[in-house]
Amino acid sequence: MTKDRLLRKYLLLPFLRLFRNHTARRVLWWVIFFLFSFIILGANFIPDQVVLETGEVAKKDVYYNGGVVTYTSEIKTAEARAKAAQEVPQIFQMNHQVLNNLELGVEDFFVAVSTIKNDANLDETAKMEKLKGLLPESVPQESLSALLDADQETVAMLETELKGIIRTRMQDGVTKDQLESVQRRIINDVEALDLKSSFKVCLRGIVNQLKFEPNKIYDPVTTAQEVESKLAQVKPVQVTIQPGEKIVEKGAVTTPEQIEALKYLGLQRANTPFPTFVGLFGFIAIVYVLIIVYIRGYKPELQKQESNIVLLGLLINVSLIIAKIVTSIHISDRPEFASQLGYAIPIAASSMLAAILFDVRTAVFITVVLGLFIGVITNGQMIYVTVAIVGGLVGIYRVANLSQRSHLVRASIDIGLVSALTVGVLGLMWNQSMPVIGLGMGMGLFNGVFASILTIGTLPFLETAFGITTSVKLLELSNPGHPLMKRLMVEAPGTYHHSILVGNLAEAAADAVGADSLLVRVGSYFHDIGKVKRPYFFIENQPSVENPHDKITPTLSTLIITSHVKDGVELAKEHKFPKVIVDIIEQHHGTGLVSYFYHKAKEGDKPESVLESDFRYQTPRPQNRETAIIMLADSVEAAVHVLEKPTKGHLEAKVREIIKQKLDDGQLSECDLTFKDIAVITQTFVRVLNGMFHSRIEYPDQVAKEMERGKAKGGVNHKEPAGQSDSNPGDGRAS
Structure with a gap:
């Protein structure tokens, strides 16, 4: 058997037999439209990508064209934590024993001086030798003699003055880094006393003999605990990016914060994460299953004709294409204004077409489905979903008993007014500025006109192409x-x-x-x-x-x-x-x-x-x-x-x-x-x-x-006399 015959037998013929089956064709149409929806919505997760590094000069402006996005900035959060940690002062513990030891050292010195002075067994020369042993060699003979000759009151006064100077300088705490400076200040304070120079020399000698230690000791454990407490109070820094916002400006040096934003928005990464597409696939699958369940349960007559499935799929996917085009238009560099274009998405057009071509209940269901998809296109912004669904429901109500095409003009007015009103109240609820609310309301009014233009323009073609008889026809x-x-x-x-x-x-x-x-x-x-x-x-x-x-x-x-x-x-x-x-x-x-x-x-x-x-x-x-x-x-x-x-x-x-x-x-x-x-x-x-x-x-x-x-004599009768009518009156005459 030749290769061509094998292909025909095992590939082409089974496919043709499958395509002749009505159920198989319906399933195939649903699969095709499901894939179209996945591609259209998936494009929302594949934005234009750039390759930039921190410190690099941007060669072009980079805008974000999706919906409002809020994310946690790791860089800004780290900066906030570092700032909070820096604001925590070092915690020190006071060692009061150090000051006590210094004062005891001074007291011991003057006790020894008093003992030497009062020792009757020692002559002046011996006393001088013992006193030299208490003070550094740098203290001259004259100063030692003056100290020995001083009376007891003077010695006590010197002791009190020195202890006071030391206490003043040490009582507030002295760190290791401050110790040398404090010693110099004590010496300076001694020099400033109103005393004989010989006494000052002796006091300096005493100070130089004392063992100074820091009495203000850094406590790393308590400090670390305080830092952790402060860090726990730091909330993650949220960054909000509006639709149309400029992320990087041409000619500017790229900052780490900008690189982080580009990565989060998908503008910097080489490939869109696989889980994103898995989630999107599952979401669209759920919505299409709901559509099929609704049709089988409530409108089984719709699936008897393939043309109805094709028309329904086209309404959904063309609406998504139009929504994608509308949201990609850049009308302002200010994100709060650029985002208002989402209110112009003409979901009401599909709602009215569904109501005219199918019925009101199906139109309401399709409006809700399209609202869910609009939520995906606008990155989950419920404010756009709400306006789209409200406008669609108003459009359905206005065309439910359509008697002529001119009524679509009245429907456009109602859709525009209700959409504008909805935008206004939602804007007030979310504390938007009046200029932003005004622009949004203008887009709502435009939505009504745009939806009716699309409905009036496409209705005759859809009627003819799908053989649907509408009330207008x-x-x-x-x-x-x-x-x-x-x-x-x-x-x-x-x-x-x-x-x-x-x-x-x-x-x-x-x-x-x-x-x-x-x-x-x-x-x-x-x-x-x-x-x-x-x-x-x-x-x-x-x-x-x-x-x-x-x-x-x-x-x-x-x-x-x-x-x-x-x-x-x-x-x-x-x-x-x-x-x-x-x-x-x-x-x-x-x-x-x-x-x-x-x-x-x-x-x-x-x-x-x-x-x-x-x-x-x-x-x-x-x-x-x-x-x-x-x-x-x-x-x-x-x-x-x-x-x-x-x-x-x-x-x-x-x-x-x-x-x-x-x-x-x-x-x-x-x-x-x-x-x-x-x-x-x-x-x-x-x-x-x-x-x-x-x-x-x-x-x-x-x-x-x-x-x-x-x-x-044969007067004219508008209806046939017996025998020649094509009706069937019940008197035995011909019908």
């Missing part, structure tokens, strides 16, 4: 100036009048049971459009008593009558009508029996050869409530127009008879009308018909007879 079709309506009015005036009456009946019934009344009205206008191809074969369009069916067989008459459905479908497709209208045209008779021609055929020569199936419409039964209501309204309107006395009782009896016939014939078996709905429809038909056939003026007998004679 139906309103355009309901215009009496539509080419087919004009043609119906000119070529088949009786059918035109009948269609208008059917529309009135069906619309009232649809309103009563909660069906789509606009779709019912438009479908009623065009349900018999196929009659324009052979208008005179339908009695409501015959200007004279001549009836072409009198010249042909019942079988051929049935073929002509039933062919107006096929002709109507062809005309509708030719004019590119929405599928829902084409379905109404095709299904509004179901498999109903053309009873008049069937009974006429049975009255022929060979009644046993007449098959009922040959006289039935070969079209699908109504598949939804709207088409079923049009079927009932069509038959009822045809039947009541041939009543001779359309009194209230007769009208109600005829309506009930027609609806019962449709039920018994199984024409309502494939739609979702309930018996309760049918009861409400019956009451609505009776009420509307009573309004149509209200009490009329009583004519004189003679005039009434003349009118009856005019009818007998």
Whole structure:
């Protein structure tokens, strides 16, 4: 087997078989849109990167274009801790024993001097020798003699003065570094005493003999404990970076703080951390699972058509692309102003499109989903999420009952005003400045206009591309100036009048049971459009008593009558009508029996050869409530127009008879009308018909007879007489 055959057998063919499977294609579409969302949101985590080092001169300005970010700066925190540690003074312990020892040393010296002076066993020479042993050799003989000759009071005074000087200098504490300086100051203080110079020399000698030690001792343990206490009080330094803020200025020397900011924001690192993408992948997966669960649980009809999934995925991802573009625009070097552009993200456009193209509940859910994604794009800033969701909900409310495109303009005003108001109150709540709040409110107003422009501009393309019939499209079709309506009015005036009456009946019934009344009205206008191809074969369009069916067989008459459905479908497709209208045209008779021609055929020569199936419409039964209501309204309107006395009782009896016939014939078996709905429809038909056939003026007998004679001569009736109607009145006549 060749390589090409192997590829076809094991790769191409399995893929083609998989793609033919409807479920597999739906899963594939969800995977594709999931990946699109991941790429779009992932771009938010891959900012422009630069390669800078501390002390390097920046070659260009570096801006941060994400949302508001607050992070803990390790550098600034370290600086704050160092500053706090420096502010803690060194702690010393006082050693009072040092001063005591010095004072004792002075006392011991003078005790020894007194002992020497008072020792009677010593002569002057011996006393002098002993005194020399107490003082340094540098003390001259004269000073020693003066000290020996001094009286006891003088000796005591010298002792007191020296001890006082030492205490004064040492009592506040002296560190090791201060010790030498303090000794000099003590000597200076001694020199400043009002004493004989010989006494000063002796006191200096005593000071030089004393053993000075620091009495203020550094306590490292207590100091360290105090430092730790202060450091514990230092809070991590938070740095906030606003959207659009300039991180590095061109030509400036890069600081460590700037390098740290660049690394934290991802502007400096070579690769985005893998865990970031894992988290983003998981978040988007959760959101898409919620979307799928919502559709399967609450809107299962959406997933029956792949086009709905494609449209939903496009709405989500195109909205994200627009949001990404809007947030990347740089409008100011001041970050507080640049960040206000986030309020211009037009989520309301997607909300309105979802409400118009799908339904209100789906639109609300999609708005919340987009709000979550906006939170990712704006780096978790709930203020933007809040404004986006509020604007989207207002847009949904304004288009929930959209009746014309101009209402989207009114929606833009409401969205803009509510968005601006929301921005204002949130700005006040977060203490923003008035200029910033004013700019944000302006962006909110712009949001409303921008959203409506996007909605108005894209709606026609989406309607056409995905074959979705919106209320706006139906309103355009309901215009009496539509080419087919004009043609119906000119070529088949009786059918035109009948269609208008059917529309009135069906619309009232649809309103009563909660069906789509606009779709019912438009479908009623065009349900018999196929009659324009052979208008005179339908009695409501015959200007004279001549009836072409009198010249042909019942079988051929049935073929002509039933062919107006096929002709109507062809005309509708030719004019590119929405599928829902084409379905109404095709299904509004179901498999109903053309009873008049069937009974006429049975009255022929060979009644046993007449098959009922040959006289039935070969079209699908109504598949939804709207088409079923049009079927009932069509038959009822045809039947009541041939009543001779359309009194209230007769009208109600005829309506009930027609609806019962449709039920018994199984024409309502494939739609979702309930018996309760049918009861409400019956009451609505009776009420509307009573309004149509209200009490009329009583004519004189003679005039009434003349009118009856005019009818007998072939007066025009807007509805077919027995045998030529394509409706199915319940009196045994043809439908």
